[in-house]
Amino acid sequence: MGRRSEGPSTTEVDMTPMIDIVFQLMTFFIFTLNFSEAEQDDRIQLPLSQLAKPVPGPVEKPITLQVTSTNSVIYAGELVPVVQIGGYLEREKASLVNAGRQPADATVIVRADGRAKTGEVQEVVKICQEKGFEKFALRAQYDERE
Amino acid sequence: MARRESGSFDRINPDMTPMIDVVFQLLTFFMLTLKSVIPEGDFDIRMPLGAAAAAAPDDQLVPPIRVKMTAAADGRLAGMTMNGSPIRDFDDLRNKVVGIVGTDTGPNSLAENTEVELDCDYGLSYENVVQAITSVSGMVRDGQIVELIKKIKFTPVKSGK
Numbered sequence: 001m002g003r004r005s006e007g008p009s010t011t012e013v014d015m016t017p018m019i020d021i022v023f024q025l026m027t028f029f030i031f032t033l034n035f036s037e038a039e040q041d042d043r044i045q046l047p048l049s050q051l052a053k054p055v056p057g058p059v060e061k062p063i064t065l066q067v068t069s070t071n072s073v074i075y076a077g078e079l080v081p082v083v084q085i086g087g088y089l090e091r092e093k094a095s096l097v098n099a100g101r102q103p104a105d106a107t108v109i110v111r112a113d114g115r116a117k118t119g120e121v122q123e124v125v126k127i128c129q130e131k132g133f134e135k136f137a138l139r140a141q142y143d144e145r146e
Numbered sequence: 147m148a149r150r151e152s153g154s155f156d157r158i159n160p161d162m163t164p165m166i167d168v169v170f171q172l173l174t175f176f177m178l179t180l181k182s183v184i185p186e187g188d189f190d191i192r193m194p195l196g197a198a199a200a201a202a203p204d205d206q207l208v209p210p211i212r213v214k215m216t217a218a219a220d221g222r223l224a225g226m227t228m229n230g231s232p233i234r235d236f237d238d239l240r241n242k243v244v245g246i247v248g249t250d251t252g253p254n255s256l257a258e259n260t261e262v263e264l265d266c267d268y269g270l271s272y273e274n275v276v277q278a279i280t281s282v283s284g285m286v287r288d289g290q291i292v293e294l295i296k297k298i299k300f301t302p303v304k305s306g307k
Contacts, residue, residue, distance in 0.1 A: 052187030119268030
């Protein structure tokens with residue numbers, strides 16, 4: 001049989017298709033990369049709304065409070081009972097005042113689960129109001145169904 | 147000078163290994179940082195403490211629309227009334243709101259000056275509230291959003307535990 005017999009031969013694999021694909025994939029992932037620091041949490045199932053179109057610009061320094069279906073609050077990734085968020089908001093307020101701003105200027109984003117009790121959400125809003133926050137953004141997921 | 151013979155074509159085989167290493171590292175990085183962002187939107191509501199007291203009667207020319215929602219034991223919507231009259235569903239609510247304020251939403255229009263007050267049971271599922279806000283605050287017509295009432299407030303929370 002006609003075999004080459006001069007030592008271990010290096011097989012040359014054509015790398016071109018693989019590199020093509022890899023670069024395509026990389027370009028895709030680069031373009032889908034987003035640096036938005038929007039707080040999203042898998043534990044929250046937002047209610048759907050046709051009017052909840054994504055906002056063009058991010059809200060400046062918002063405070064995000066996520067109300068779960070079991071009626072507790074996720075604040076900065078931590079699960080906190082509703083009655084305890086007052087302390088955390090007090091800290092937020094202090095840092096705002098230190099920066100020369102008022103709590104009334106800040107926006108509190110309320111990401112509440114659709115199955116949460118309305119009373120609990122209102123309770124959270126009330127605690128925020130007592131700390132001086134006035135602007136609230138009730139967040140919903142954009143419903144693309146017609 | 148020491149020059150290579152240039153008579154024949156030399157096939158240059160650069161070593162691809164470092165490049166492929168780096169490219170795969172980058173690919174892995176971008177794959178792991180991929181997060182699917184679901185489109186979300188906000189309903190902006192301004193609710194200072196004691197808003198009911200602050201709103202003087204003379205700057206509220208239009209009486210607020212009161213939407214009351216009662217909940218069943220499991221949190222589902224049991225019934226809905228608007229200014230006392232029963233409402234079938236959220237489409238009905240929207241039609242009634244359009245009937246009151248019309249679709250003119252320019253400056254100083256009726257829709258801009260009207261306020262909706264939501265009165266919800268403690269145990270009501272929050273998704274119903276968002277649906278009610280959606281119904282009163284706008285509608286989608288031919289893919290365009292027509293805004294209706296923007297001023298929305300809640301009645302103070304009832305202790306219903």
